[in-house]
Amino acid sequence: MSSRARLSEDEITAALAGLPRWTREGDSIVRSAVAPDFPAAIRAVVAVAEQAEALDHHPDIDIRWRSLRFVLSTHSAGGLTGLDLTLAARIDEALRAES
Ligand code: HBI
Numbered sequence: 001m002s003s004r005a006r007l008s009e010d011e012i013t014a015a016l017a018g019l020p021r022w023t024r025e026g027d028s029i030v031r032s033a034v035a036p037d038f039p040a041a042i043r044a045v046v047a048v049a050e051q052a053e054a055l056d057h058h059p060d061i062d063i064r065w066r067s068l069r070f071v072l073s074t075h076s077a078g079g080l081t082g083l084d085l086t087l088a089a090r091i092d093e094a095l096r097a098e099s
Pocket of ligand 1: 056057058059072073074075076077
């Protein structure tokens with residue numbers, strides 16, 4: 001699940017069925033969320049940063065007050081890999097903890 005090998009279209013489709021908050025945008029997957037307030041949004045971002053460092057895999061993050069948008073792709077592979085799926089699940093957890 002966490003490999004840096006590029007996923008096939010079938011693998012991506014199957015994985016996204018288990019990540020209902022995420023949508024495909026080309027070579028990336030994207031999720032938006034709204035936290036209860038700005039501090040909660042920042043706490044979620046810090047939790048995501050810790051997971052990103054642990055995985056050595058980093059999301060693009062857009063912060064607008066309490067609205068967050070995460071974009072995941074594996075730049076070194078030129079597309080989506082298992083690492084993106086693993087990080088997506090950990091981002092879901094971080095957002096759930098601050099919702
Ligand atoms: N994060 N999203 C993403 N994609 C990468 O290819 C990537 C990364 N974080 C760290 C990383 N690659 C490192 O392996 C290299 O930059 C050394």
